[in-house]
Amino acid sequence: MNIDKDLLYSFGAENKIYKKKESVFKEGDHVVYFFQIAKGKVKLNNYSEEGKEFIHNILGKNQSFGDALLFLNQYYPMNAICLEESEIIRITKDNFMEMIRKNPKLSLEMNTCFSQEIFYKLKMMQSMASENPIQRLKGVLDYLKSYHDGDCTHCFPIEFTRQQIANLVGLRVETVIRALKKMEKEGSIAFKERKILY
Structure with missing residues (x-):
């Protein structure tokens, strides 16, 4: 999902820079933000008890992640790790929900x-x-x-x-x-x- 940046900013979104290999969130963290990549690459993964990595996806510019989890009262079931220095737009869950309520067409697109x-x-x-x-x-x-x-x-x-x-x-x-x-x-x-x- 690629949401217009100006719309995100109008509801209080902010840009955050992450370093290569830095975690955006970890498995077990509480869901707090909607994330959209402005620049860079992010991998979504898990590790087994033996340390074997399973990659769910690798996302790039204009792609979002963690969106579906905003509608649940759950924790992240995976990690989000930057594969390179990345600039990510993030908006709090409360502001995101307000944006959806005020823009019903966006809800249909989601x-x-x-x-x-x-x-x-x-x-x-x-x-x-x-x-x-x-x-x-x-x-x-x-x-x-x-x-x-x-x-x-x-x-x-x-x-x-x-x-x-x-x-x-x-x-x-x-x-x-x-x-x-x-x-x-x-x-x-x-x-x-x-x-x-x-």
Whole structure:
């Protein structure tokens, strides 16, 4: 969800600069703000008891995170960590709710975004249940591409490292590399300057 910055500022939003590797929030923190990235990249993740990382998503400029949790009286079920120095617009939960009440059209737009996110997450979960690594990769690539406008072949650059992709799909990085090579031979992806194009 990308909300007009002027609207956010008119309801008391502020910009905050975070350093690379700095946490925006941690798993278990109480939900306090709506966050929208003005500049930089943020990863949403968890760590298992054994310390293995699971990445839920990596977000960039004009993308928001934690929005759905503002409507629940819960804690964050994940971490938000900056992958590079990032400038993030944040607005308190109370001010955010007032903004929604005074702008009902915004509420409808948010419902559309939440519905799309749920749809693609369900599709991705279906793929993740597969033992086939290529099926898992296609599921996550489709999910990532869902944030991209346009329907084209090999035009969407995947901005993740092979390790980050492995953490997204729950596979070893070596398995991901082999599966990506097979997908390239099949023509479902292309490589350009070490980037994956889907």
